[in-house]
Every structure is written in structure tokens, then in C-alpha cells.
Amino acid sequence: MSPIRILLNYRLSSQAFDARSAQLACTLGGVAIFPMAVLALVRHPGSRAEFLLGLGLAGLVALLCVMLGMLCRQIVELGRKVAIRSLWPAFASYVVGFGVFMTGVMSLPRLGLSPVWITLTLLVIGSLSLAIVVFGMLTSVVRSPKL
Numbered sequence: 001m002s003p004i005r006i007l008l009n010y011r012l013s014s015q016a017f018d019a020r021s022a023q024l025a026c027t028l029g030g031v032a033i034f035p036m037a038v039l040a041l042v043r044h045p046g047s048r049a050e051f052l053l054g055l056g057l058a059g060l061v062a063l064l065c066v067m068l069g070m071l072c073r074q075i076v077e078l079g080r081k082v083a084i085r086s087l088w089p090a091f092a093s094y095v096v097g098f099g100v101f102m103t104g105v106m107s108l109p110r111l112g113l114s115p116v117w118i119t120l121t122l123l124v125i126g127s128l129s130l131a132i133v134v135f136g137m138l139t140s141v142v143r144s145p146k147l
Contacts, residue, residue: 041116
């Protein structure tokens with residue numbers, strides 16, 4: 001066995017603990033991101049429409065974070081029961097979601113936006129990348145055989 005495979009198979013904690021930790025982290029992240037986004041929108045002056053759009057996007061990102069946490073436990077439980085290759089939609093969505101997030105964040109400085117629009121754009125990029133990951137995880141759960 002190669003050293004990389006040995007290192008990747010090494011576990012510090014149980015899968016159940018990892019799943020609960022991921023769910024807790026995503027839930028806390030979803031709860032924390034809403035007030036932070038509202039604070040960023042309040043500090044950067046913009047129109048009322050921009051503020052309301054920001055509130056909606058912050059709520060969407062928070063909801064997607066909480067959904068991601070719930071799906072983390074489902075995917076871990078599913079990974080115990082089915083072959084790992086049947087979870088390919090979830091794994092593909094991780095790569096695509098990360099790629100969308102990094103491409104959006106890296107192209108942000110070239111757009112020359114005002115601070116309020118930078119905040120709104122970050123919320124759109126975050127919600128799009130989280131939606132891709134949540135969709136991939138949901139697809140894996142729905143496609144799995146019912147055991």
C-alpha cells in the first residue's frame with residue numbers, strides 16, 4: 001500500500017463523530033453568516049433594494065449551510081451502507097462547487113465593484129457554490145438504494 005493511501009485511511013475519530021461535528025459546524029456557520037452579512041450590508045451604504053437583496057441572499061446562504069450540515073450526516077450513513085462509487089454525484093459536486101467558488105472569488109477584484117456590490121457578489125458566489133454541493137449530495141441520497 002502506498003504511503004498516501006495509508007495516510008488517507010488513518011482515522012483520528014469515528015465516522016459518527018465526524019458526521020455530528022460537520023453538522024454542528026455547518027449549522028453554526030449558517031447561524032453566524034446571517035448577522036455577519038447584515039453587519040457588512042449596514043456598514044456599506046447602499047440603496048434599500050440592495051439591502052433587501054443582501055438580506056435575501058444572506059438568508060439563502062444560511063439556509064444552504066444548515067441543509068449541508070443535515071446532508072453531511074446522511075452521506076456518512078449512506079457511505080457505510082452502499083459502495084463508495086455510488087456516491088459519485090456528491091464527490092463531483094465537491095469539485096465543481098469548489099471550482100465555482102474559487103473562480104468567482106478570484107475574478108472579483110477585476111470587476112471594480114463598490115463595497116456593497118462586493119458583499120452581494122460574495123453572497124451570490126457562496127450561495128451558488130453551496131447550492132451545487134447540496135444538489136450533488138441530494139442526488140446521491142435520492143439515487144441510493146433504499147436499504
